[in-house]
Amino acid sequence: MPLSWALFASFLLAIAGYLVGRSRAFSAAGPDIRKLHSRPTYHGFLVGLAAFLPAVVVIAIASLLRMSGVIMAEAGPVVGLVALAAAVVGLGWGITRIGVDFHARNTVERIVLGILIFCSLIAIATTAGIVLSLLFETGKFFQIYDWKTFFFGTExxxxxxxxxxxxxxxxxxxxxxxxxxxxxxxxxxxxxxxxxxxxxxxxxxxxxxxxxxxxxxxxxxxxxxxxxxxxxxxxxxxxxxxxxxxxxxxxxxxxxxxxxxxxxxxxxxxxxxxxxxxxxxxxxxxxxxxxxxxxxxxxxxxxxxxxxxxxxxxxxxxxxxxxxxxxxxxxxxxxxxxxxxxxxxxxxxxxxxxxxxxxxxxxxxxxxxxxxxxxxxxxxxxxxxxxxxxxxxxxxxxxxx
Amino acid sequence: MYDMNRVENAVSQGDIKISANDVQVYYGDKHAIKDVSVDILDKTVTAFIGPSGCGKSTFLRCINRMNDTIPIARIEGRIALDGEDIYDRRVDPVQLRAKVGMVFQKPNPFPKSIYDNVAYGPRIHGMTRNRADLDQIVEKALRGAALWNEVKDRLHEPGTGLSGGQQQRLCIARAVATEPEVLLMDEPCSALDPIATSQVEELIDQLREKYSVVIVTHSMQQAARVSQKTAFFHLGHLVEYGDTDDIFTKPQDSRTEAYISGRIG
Incomplete structure (x- = not known):
């Protein structure tokens, strides 16, 4: 299974998880919705995230490994299956947690905070990466070319x-x-x-x-x-x-x-x-x-x-x-x-x-x-x-x- | 203290500095000032009081044509300074504002040094020939605003670094340095604490010796403390105008009475 399909399938799974989680939360609450600690949508989001995030993490780790040559490109289908399995496990875990006392809102907010931090890190890491790659190649240049001629040469x-x-x-x-x-x-x-x-x-x-x-x-x-x-x-x-x-x-x-x-x-x-x-x-x-x-x-x-x-x-x-x-x-x-x-x-x-x-x-x-x-x-x-x-x-x- | 004021009033009353006749102000479609006629005296503190939105600030801004800077404002009627219509086409609002200074609600010192703040007016009007003259004017204005002793050692520090009350006195000094004939004050103490307020009020009382001072205030106590004449505005009308004592002790109009006794406003 190609990775993009695995990703797409786990996304569908996440949407299904959202719907299931929400309705489970409704039925767990019974007639009085206020008995729930978190509103049903938060339970839904949590189940969805629990399904989607593990799949994304598996695929990301696999891509990094492939880039560094630890695994081969042919491992794609295996990775896809592993990702999908991770999504299913996450979905199952999410659904079992649903209950009147489960603090789904706090958990969802913590996960969202984590995603926000991750995105800012990417922006910073990219800048650092660009500078590092420049520095690396520049270092090679100055090994074979005199820096004084470079900075002070008029030709x-x-x-x-x-x-x-x-x-x-x-x-x-x-x-x-x-x-x-x-x-x-x-x-x-x-x-x-x-x-x-x-x-x-x-x-x-x-x-x-x-x-x-x-x-x-x-x-x-x-x-x-x-x-x-x-x-x-x-x-x-x-x-x-x-x-x-x-x-x-x-x-x-x-x-x-x-x-x-x-x-x-x-x-x-x-x-x-x-x-x-x-x-x-x-x-x-x-x-x-x-x-x-x-x-x-x-x-x-x-x-x-x-x-x-x-x-x-x-x-x-x-x-x-x-x-x-x-x-x-x-x-x-x-x-x-x-x-x-x-x-x-x-x-x-x-x-x-x-x-x-x-x-x-x-x-x-x-x-x-x-x-x-x-x-x-x-x-x-x-x-x-x-x-x-x-x-x-x-x-x-x-x-x- | 009141009795003393009354005695001085008796001396100076009769010199009409500003006279307004049937002034109307429109902001777009809104009729903000309706049929206001009033004579403001020289060397007197005149207070404009009234509830929010009654038009007292709007009318104040007519006296030095600050409303000209608002594109939708339209003014009808006649306002005369020393008998000359200030809305005459030959009058340059820039020159008028040099004669009719203004102090605003919020202290607004320029982001310059204390010295440069006070020297701003004299400089743009070319009032001095050399630095020594300018130094003298600045010192006189700062003394006049009762600020000299507090700032004489740091004239070249930024004016924005002063406390709120000092900033407002700096703005008064800045207005006084231009040697205006009339000083308009739009709620000059509303952003100040009680101590700074009493300093500024004391200053206003001293300014009366030289200028005609018009002050807009929300505080009736302040009007009673600093003014000799009071005008009560309500919904764009000038309801009542007279000696401050009379307005606060035996108001003629029922609306004035209702306002000063706290029933409207």
Missing amino acids: WTPRFQGNSQLGILPLLWGTLYISLIALIVSVPIGLFAAIYMSEYASKRVRGIAKPAIEILAGIPTIVYGLFALVTVGPMLRDYFAQPMGWGNSGSSVLTAGLVMGIMLIPFVSSLSDDIINAVPQSLRDGALGLGSTPSETIRKVVLPAALPGVVGAVLLAASRAIGETMIVVLGAGASARMDLNPFEAMTTITVKIVSQLTGDSDFNSPETLVAFALGLTLFVITLVLNVVALYIVRKYREQYE
Whole structure:
């Protein structure tokens, strides 16, 4: 019996268990339902869980064993039968427990609590797993490649034959340069849009404009990339770069930065909007009551009060910009370069991770393994940004509670 | 103490600071203030009393046009400050509010230092030329709000770190620093404990020397303690207006009597 069928069968068994458990509880109670410690549905749930959980546990353990090679894939039918047997035993156990004094509610609540804890553990364990796998591969990389060349090298020229120059600095430079441009575009526009939305716009305008801005947030980044490739890139080249003699490249840092900035506008504006709205109305009243104009109120009272939160929003936006890939591939190109000219093609860490892992190199060559070192570096950068941002945002929240 | 007040009243009565004629306020479809006409005197504390929702706060907010910030509010009738209609189209509500200061129900110090809170008004109105002037204004305002001795050593700490009563006195100092002519107070003691309340009440009594003070209060005892004139509002109407003593000892209207004796409200 395949495992999915076993799972499905035990689920049906659980539903049947629920119905049986409930009706058994009703009949155990007799005419006075209040004699039951727990309501009949709890008895039903308990019987259902008693049938379903053992089957799930059996299947999960079997899958883990198979992954680590202790049992073979051919053992599937046996495992299915064992799981089903576990479900039947659990069902039987559940039904025998039903009685007037059985604390089914407390037991069900304990089991549910256990499930909740388990789910949170999965989220945490996954993060740890990702970090560990990065660390492991990065360790292998640094065994065969000098870390000083990696962190301080200004050349990025991977070769198939080996003997590559794998310096992170040109990629880091491209990443920071593009992110900086993206922030220069998105922070003022997003912030001013948020100020208009929260302080000036009438309810009706806000009702239309806010969702309209947030539609921008729903566009997949690859679509922004196309926009960069076919519209913004050529436009910047034909109207700015070429006439001014700054270069002939269709893909440039500025293209990617601009488009990424547009992508971040709704992100910055909706976060700042929430933060500005969280500034108590009493502060606005206080400022207006002293004879400030609305704009003085915003500049001198509302924004300073919201500033820590806005800084947090900007840092979150920055960590998104740093991790963005598609817009860079299509907008800024893939040549690793350290240059100040914003009309020049450059590239970022994320783009190079993709191209190193999709190449034909041997997996254990430094040319491939460098992707993990790049990934870990990126992870650390964004982690630091996120931690700082969350710290600032939290500190700001405490101020008004 | 009352007798003393009465003597001073006799001196200053006659200077009408604010006069309202047939004021109507609508919030959307709701007719919140109906036909209110009242003359508020200079250098006097006037108390607005009445049950919740009677319109006393709404009327108070008309006097410095704070209701302008509520989009659905509509005001008819005439309110004049020193004889000039404040709802005239040439009047800028921003300038009006500099002359008619306001203290709110809940202390609302800005998340800035104590000094910057008080200096806020003088700064935005460009009242000073240099730092020394500003220091002087801040000190004067804090002394005026009976807060100077408590905060003089920590002027640059955040105003939000003060106790509730100190925060409210800071807000009064902030309003006083702008040198207003009228001070509106919307239940300034409702968020304070009894000790802080008595400090603020004492302060209100001192403020009367310089300003026309209008105070909205839920507490009739407070109205009796701090005011010389009292106006009783009920369901949007100004039911009775007169000397505080008269309102509390021999009310003319049966509704006033019912309210002050605790039968309605």
